[in-house]
Amino acid sequence: NGEKILHSFNLSDVIGAEICEEDKFHVLNVYNYPKDGGTGKRVAAHVFLEVEEGSITKANDCLKFIMSSASVDDSSTVPPKYLVIVNPMSGKQQAMKICRTTVKPMFDQAKISYEVFTTQHGGHAKDWASWEDWPVRNENAGNDTTAPERNLRQYDGIICIGGDGLLAEILQGVNSRSDSEIVFEEIKFGIIGGGTSNGLAMSVLHANKEKYGVVESTFLICKGEVSKVDLSSYETASSRYTSFLTFSWGIIADVDLESEVIRCVGILRNDIWAVLRIINLRTYHGRFSYLPPSDDSLCDPADMPKLHDPVPENWITIEDKFILFWACQVSHAASNTFSSPNSSLDDGIFRVLVVTGSCSRFELIKMFLEIETGGHIEHEACEVYDCVAYRLEPLQTGSYNDLDGEEIESGVVQGHVLPSVLQFFA
Template structure:
């Protein structure tokens, strides 16, 4: 029977020509073959099925190449076979850590080498690898190691891949957002952040504040971990079964794979913030923000301050309203009617929200269009220890907060820790490494289409509230510890804050 989809797919793409050439491979005579995206070689005279055939997959094992006279020099970045020392001749199979190497294929003539170089270049182009990148380096994040990471981890691999780049360092808060907002995007195939997660979020916000936001947000973004949390890199590499490392993050960008990424509009009145990771309120936000004074400790500051906060566990009054995803309608209690709310005199009905906000000068993105009349809301009442609303599985390399989260399913994963004893809270923190904390009876874990937080005061206080933190940015603060040099926050603590998801709006470089 004929394939009913054959007409819709169109004619098959022509197959790349297979090249076969006698050559010297790393000094040994061999027969070299380029078939599809596989570069293979066999020692001269070897029996075809003798097991002496070696290969490299251009897509997954090769950084780049260059032609020098009769020599084709291939820069490799492949896993070595655990049974023998890693070597370029052992590429193309086995497990283990990726190692850099070089394969030199010396042809019989310069014309042959040039022909092979052009063929490999065409195959790389078909794979969608980036040719020009803007690399934004945050020299202040984490342990202030952004410059070193760029020089030692990023630059060698980027140069080996033959990618042209412009590097720009951030000098102040929201600088990356300003860069993305004014950038000539036609000059680049992607924007890379050498930083923690915060710079990535700044870039996304900058792209969505442009008047050409609908095309700008499709410029793929990428991230190389040089911060404290690095949750996005961990989530991306974990989804592909890749170990967490800077070099694996860089190679994922070089390979050019992209995946869609949900963008969440976080709204209070007329104020909007665009999130691609998570929002926290309660224990985790307190730890993340208040531990800043111990930044000199590096990533250990999180563990240290977590213990301090559990010893003096805070609980917060408030209410969380949400529209459950299909299959999660059993969580919470039904709300008879939820309409638009007003904050500082500004209506925040999502029925008003269209895909953009236009005036005589600009037209920028304002979040997804949602008719709230069609939404069936439910609610959870406090007190709460923590509310974690996430689009990705990990908050950092060692913290899995939302084990069922997906990058572009159109839903947010809510993990709500209800009032619990200190001993339980400590146990939950320890079980966040593998995500098993969500199995606790003190945790409500469910997916939502939209969510609204109505934050209250700390239990036992008539004046002190908490911190609402989104992707490392303090959105609202209701405590009394704000310092004079801390920037003014985007939102007020107390009025409702609503989150709605635009499915797959952005693109991000991914291992697969």
């Protein structure tokens, strides 16, 4: 009727735009994901504008303005090439559905070129990430025809859809390569929570003031902005590991690993098993030595003591009976676990939470009830130690070492921070 309609949107909510030809006219499509005013979750609220005849030049100018102002990089004629690695068995086995119904449409809207690699077994992603002589198959590759078509370094980004264990696998594979430092310099990483705990996905969203969800994680990747994230290096008697999340020993490790038998109930498994463990409470005798952060405290592997040598004089040592030992690098160990409220993605620090055997069951229950909000660190029984390196020596048998949600070799373990190593979509 000749009436003009004003469409408004925030350019920071836009992941892409394009002009499409439909029948005898053109349409400017703006792919917009604003935050819902009530929930704070991002929702699709796309804008479709019919281009008047003879206005295609103005429409193209408008398109360029939207793309540049929305911080969407359209300067390259070649779109970024990402590899999306999906673990279909993660969590409640929803990763493939997440890829198909959320990630694929949003990547298409953002003009991201991608391939999908579905893991077939445990360790599959680690094996592929470790291969350097692609496309010539090495002896570890065998006749694997399910692996991606390219070497890891031929991608601009690696996107994981699954749990924290999937990214952990990939990092272990990268760490075994002779060119691992170059890989971390060249390739961006991202994660979309499709597992049970999804601690890193939650930590990244929290740092970016986003609500937890797969749309929000995909949105950050589509925007293309990158931040540095700390990693850490761990050593046991016979193995080395790369970590990004948490190390636990004591009740947290017991709950995480032993509750695998009720994995079918999802993230509630942790709550159920925590109750059982508090009723049948265990303490573990151990020695905790750590290097506090300072201007001259270094994390270079060359400066670290050998695993079975005495720790240097500038380290502090505590020997006690422990109920809980939890070394955190990020804010959340799981989507509902605000384990370390003061941690950030690139602060270069472990925050080690310790509860000793003097803590009562009642006090422990009160602490666990506040883990979701981060209130547990305010309890007197919960001590927090900041450090850039530490060593934990169990002085009795029968305990688990849990790194990023996976069981590793038991016994003495030593870790140090690798500051700002990983390029992460955030």
